[in-house]
Amino acid sequence: MTKSWQERAKEKRGSIHALIPHEWRIENPPVEKQVDVTGKYIRQYLTEREIEITETTADEIVKRTITGQWSAIEVTKAFCHRAALAHQLVVHCLHEIFFDAAIADARALDSYYAKHKKPTGPLHGLPISLKDQFHVKDVETTMGYVGWIGTFEGKTGTGKEKVFESEMVRELRNSGAVLYCKTSVPHTLMAGETVNNIIGYTLNPKNRNLSSGGSSGGEGALIGLRGSPVGFGTDIGGSIRIPAAFNGLYGIRPSVGRMPYEGMANSMDGQNSILSVVGPLATSVPSLRLVMKALLAQKPWLHDPLVHELPWRYEQEKEILELTGTIGDASKAGKLSFGVIRSDGLVNPTPPVRRAVEIVVKALENLGHEVIDWKPPSHKPLLDAGIKTWTFDGGADVKGAFALSGEPLSDQIAFYDALEKECSASDIAATNVRLRELKKEYMEYWNSTAEVTSTGRPVDAVVSPLAPFPAARPGMYTYYGYSGFVNVLDYTSVVVPVTNVDKGVDKVDVGYAPIDDVDKRVYESYDPEIYNGAHVSIQLVGRRLQEEKMLAIAEYVGKAVGK
Amino acid sequence: MTKSWQERAKEKRGSIHALIPHEWRIENPPVEKQVDVTGKYIRQYLTEREIEITETTADEIVKRTITGQWSAIEVTKAFCHRAALAHQLVVHCLHEIFFDAAIADARALDSYYAKHKKPTGPLHGLPISLKDQFHVKDVETTMGYVGWIGTFEGKTGTGKEKVFESEMVRELRNSGAVLYCKTSVPHTLMAGETVNNIIGYTLNPKNRNLSSGGSSGGEGALIGLRGSPVGFGTDIGGSIRIPAAFNGLYGIRPSVGRMPYEGMANSMDGQNSILSVVGPLATSVPSLRLVMKALLAQKPWLHDPLVHELPWRYEQEKEILELTGTIGDASKAGKLSFGVIRSDGLVNPTPPVRRAVEIVVKALENLGHEVIDWKPPSHKPLLDAGIKTWTFDGGADVKGAFALSGEPLSDQIAFYDALEKECSASDIAATNVRLRELKKEYMEYWNSTAEVTSTGRPVDAVVSPLAPFPAARPGMYTYYGYSGFVNVLDYTSVVVPVTNVDKGVDKVDVGYAPIDDVDKRVYESYDPEIYNGAHVSIQLVGRRLQEEKMLAIAEYVGKAVGK
Known part of the structure; x- marks a missing residue:
């Protein structure tokens, strides 16, 4: 007799848990007793040395591993341990655990180093976590679908099961990285919260009343707990940036064609009007830069037909470093010009997000930069075109994936049930023509800002909320406009952590007049008591394919706000 | 009473002719009396000075116009005259004539030069012809559709009629170019011959038994007769390269995202799986390079949302120049490695094309380069996916355009009548997933050639037929596989003219055994008597976004075969 989806999900959940060594198993305190499990809380289970390693940023880790100061195996074990703890504390953030393979890989890296007295590559010995869309040999990819268990993307007998590796996996290995776990996603990948029938709901470790975000929510929770120094997520409507923002991390949504997506599992694969992109999340900008540079050094355009031949362009970075006086003659430093979105006019940010935006604006102005009001064409048609695009197939792909096992859709994506007709x-x-017209219109608005800035250039970046709330409360993610417009425009965007909710400061406005029902629901989901302590972040939006420039600006802004 | 489509077409045809000054009108000799109207034939109507100007390549023209040696007005008038003659001799190659506006623009350029003692831009005073997909103010765009006469892309009351300009038009004007005519296309743009109900059939001026090619056939015929030094066409299945090849010209199909298509009219606009690209045709490679560099200097990525930020990359060019000993220490020059496609296994090239391929192979080998057999994955699935993509909408767009006037489809595109269902x-x-997989497979084949070359690098370029015949005979263009596979793969390709049909040499094979019916029809369309004298060209195929490299190789190969 075939097993029910419940049994299969339970088995899979159990098999993940079984891969956690007994000595790393812990009790998970009830949320009401322990809202925040980051920092001091998780450290109680770790040695001083493990804490030192896991609280070092990726760029600082490789400085030590490529010089032989730290061994790959010690670093890897520390992160495996912390990742195992993280998984248990946010119930759950891992879909796949392969610590043994990681330790074997790390041992091989150490042997290489001992023999050749040099590292294997720029990421030598660096543990990197991957969203469960990456295919890694000897490991499954379920993407949260029960029906994908034991298959290759829902199909059997492909010969690729547990053998095939995604292109980026090959490139990361070539660069010396150690792969050790894959992280949780919402089934379909089309939600800003992470929930599926296999591992349940991934909570936000900083405030377990809240979501860790999605769809790269496992990455967000794991890195938020320092169970990984850097990881890769994907983003089609905010899915890298949402978990980065909700967990106080840096995360970049590169433009389409910059990072290799080749050979990854996906939802609605082949919808190519607004493409999902892959990019890193980490605790520092130099960590993001490190992995992107390492990947570009592998010339991904020779192995992924959708990647453009754009090596790392230091000139873009240098321009910002000079303008901010970070390098060169400080007396010659210039000024940056920013736009600011305080509200998109459709849904207002809640009080802590408003405050975060103002913190950034003040910090920039204090440093002598210019911040002007961003008055672009309405985001409404952009978002309408986005929603249309993301449902071109009337839910056919998603429904097919659920039908494989008979499992139910989570509430977060129940809208798929209402979809019927495929677009012709x-x-x-x-829609593609409309998207192009909207991009052109926005682009010309951006060009036109050269007439209002004092730099004579169009604005360098736009400070914008990433979501209306610091993090969504479970089941209450109802507005994606702030993250989604960036995907529709294919702009570069970097999330920067700014502050934390302070219930004494971030009070609810008395007599708030909502714009409409969506705005009302968003606004009412904010409760200072519940949100207290949560991370609050913003995004810095740049033009298309401006990854180097935007990382430089994000690093500068991050320093300016003290994160 | 509304006019019939016949009346409207006749009026339009007449209005084009009416713009040819009386003193430039000539008798058109019957084809049987004068097969070749290039060279000596057309020169009889021109002054020595006009011949000197119009037979100078674009790059050499601007050397004179930017230094004030030649005036913009003299150059412009010479090309207007020769274009007017061309139009009459190939019955017809122009859709729009705006000589008066061009002369006024040229006068303004001369005034600027006289006043400022410097040119307005790198294309100062250079006449450039445009395929009738570009919108130019004060001029119509019909794209060969009777139903588009008096409209903006078939619509009325848009406010854009005769006012709106395509992005590239703006950039060309900014660079100092003079625009003076728009050239003929087959209605729908989906044919390798140029025919429509407005201007009729565009003949090949070198051999008027043959087609000038398509869909940029007007460009091919016009430049073939030196009625333009350089012009822009578009290419979704060969439409730049076919007319370039048929008319003994150089022409480049850049990869998607290199040149600005923004604001141009198109067929099936919004089909974004295999995009049409825009690129130049000219009598020399330096002419192509000139206009591409000028456009990239305008930063089209700031005005076209689909253009990548890729400025002209001299390093790519330099690598080839050094390897070929063109620059640098000749004794240190290296070797290039080429693949050669003698047949794609689906349809064999006819005898003159086979000979052209061997001429190139021999020339390269004599120069010390390596030529290996190209044994890629079959082109069949690539072409099948291409054909599927080009008919996604079941002909809806095309049928809509014909329905506007009630005019009939030409035989060349009658297949649209048989299409019915739109794809979901x-x-x-x-299909998009399939296209990506096929690209990935071909890419890895290309990578794998590093194992068989003596350079240790994958092959630098592939020598391939562009069409199975030197040019199509009217109504006999039945196989697009040699040009089309490049579009499916989004590769860079440059057409290089090689030789001319010699009926004494390019004989029909006795007892040729055709592969199948398509091959048989293609083979039987070749007749040495009919084809004698026709241009024979090949294409050099490079990887994606390798425009600088491929132009350098094409220039080198062109010199090697003496064209």
Whole structure:
């Protein structure tokens, strides 16, 4: 008799747990007793040395591993331990655990180093976590679907099961990285919260009343707990940036064609009007830069037909470093010009997000930079075109994935049930034309800001909320406009952590007049008591394919706000 | 009473002719009396000075116009005259004539030069012809559709009629170019011959038994007759390269995202699985390089959301120049490695094309380069996916355009009548996945050639037929595989003219055994008597976004074969 989806999910959940060594197993305190499990709380289970290693940023770790100061195996074990703890504390953030393979890989890296007295690559000995869309040999990819258990992307007999590796996996290994776990996602990947029928709901470790975000929510929770120094997520409507923002991390959404997506599992694969992109999340900007530079050094455009031949462009970075006086003659430093989105006019940010935006604006102005009001074409048509695009197939792909096992859709993505009709080629073509027109209009608005800045240049970046709330409360993620417009425009965007909710400061506005029902629901989901302590972040939006420039600006802004 | 489509077409045809000054009108000799109207034939109507100007390549023209040696007005008038003659001799190659505006623009350029003692830009005073997809103010765009006469892309009351300009038009004007005519296309743009109900059929001026090619056939015929020094066409299945090859010209199909397509009219706009690209045709490689560099200097990525930020990369060019000993220490020059496609296994090239390929192979080998057999994955699935993509909408767009006036489809595109069903979103997504897989497979084959070359690098370029015949005979263009596979893969390709048909040499093979019916029809369309004298060209195929490298190689190969 075939097993029920419940049994299969339970088995899989159990098999993940079984891969946690007994000595690393802990009791998970009830949320009401322990809201915040980061920092001091998780440290109680770790040695001083493990804490030292796991609280070092990726760029600082490799400085030690490539010089032989730290061994790959010690670093790897420390992160495996902390990741195992993280998984148990946010119930759950890991879909796949392969600590043994990681330790074997780390041992091989150490042997290489001992023999050749040099590292294998720029990421030598660096543990990197991966969202459960990456294929890694000897490991499954379920993407949270019960029906994908024991298959290759829902199919059997492909010969690829547990053998095939995604292109980026190959490149990371070539660069010396150690892969050790894959992280949780919401089934379909189309939600800003992470929940599926296999591992349950991934909580926010900083405030377990809240979501860790999605769809790269496992990455967010894991890195938020320092169970990984840097990890890769994907983003089609905010899925890298949402978990980065909710967990107080830096995260970049590169433009399409910058990082290799080749050979990864996906939802609605082949929808190519607004593409999902892959990019890193980490605790520092130099960590993001490190892994992106390492990947570009592998010339991914020779192995992924969708990647453009754009090596790392230091000139872009240098321009910002000079303008901010970070390098060169400080007396010659210039000024940056920022736009600021205080509200997109559709849904207002809640009080802590408003405060975070103002903190950034003040910090920039205090440093002598210019911040002007961003008055772009309405985001409404952009978001409408985005929603249309993301549902071109009327839910066919998603429904097919659920039908494999008979498991139910979570509430977060229940809207798929209401979808019926597939769009026709003519519909899709018309949407593509519309998308191009909207991009052109926005682009010309951006160009036009050269007329209002004092630098004579169009604004360098736009300070914007990433979501209306610091993090969503479970089941209450109802507005994606702040993250989504960036995907529709294919802009570069970097999330910067700014502050934490302070219930004494971030009070609810008395007599708030909501714009409409969506705005009302968002606003009412904010409760200072519940949100207290949560991370609050913003995003810095740049033009298309401006990854080097935007990382330089994000690092500068991060320092300016003291994160 | 509304006019019939016949009347409207005749009026339009007449209005084009009416713009040719009386003193430039000539008798058109019957084809049987004068097969070749290039060279000596057309020169009889021109002054020595006009011949000197119009037979100078674009790059050499601007050397004179930017230094004030030649005036913009003299150059412009010479090309207007020769274009007017061309139009009459190939019945017809122009859709729009705006000589008066061009002369006024040229006068303004001369005034600027006289006043400022410097040119307005790198294309100062250079006449450039445009395929009738570009929108130019004060001028119509019909794209060969009777139903588009008096409209903006088939619509009325848009406010854009005769006012709106395509992005590249703006950039060309900014660079100092003079625009003076728009050239003929087959209605739908989906044919390798140029025919429509407005201007008729565009003949090949070198051999008027043959087609000038398509869909940029007007460009091919016009430049073939030196009625333009350089012009822009578009290419979704060969439409730049076919007319370049048929008319003995150089032409480049850049990869998607290199040159600005923004604001141009198109067929099936919004089909974004295999995009049409825009690129130049000219009588020399330096002419192509000139206009591409000028456009990139305008930073088109700031005005076209689909253009990548890729300025002209001299390093790519330099690498080839050094390897070929063109620059640097000749004794240190290296070797290039080429693949050669003698047949794609689906349809064999006819005898003159086979000979052209061997001429190139011999020339390269004599220069010390390596030529290996190109044994890629079969082109069949690539072409199948291409054909599927180009008919996603079941002909809806095309049928709509014909329905506007009630005019009939030409035989060349009658296949649209048989199409019915639109593809669904799921179909399209599956095709997109397939296209990506095929690209990945071909890419890895290309990578793998590093193992068989003596350079240790993958092959630098592939020598391939561009079409199975030197040019199509009217109504006999039945196989697009040699040009089309490049579009499916989004590779860079440059057409290089090699030789001319010699009926004494390029004989029909006795007892040729055709592969199948398509091959048989293609083979039987070749007749040495009919083809004698026709241009024969090949294409050099490079990887994606390798425009600088491929132009350098094409220039080198062109010199090697003496064209």
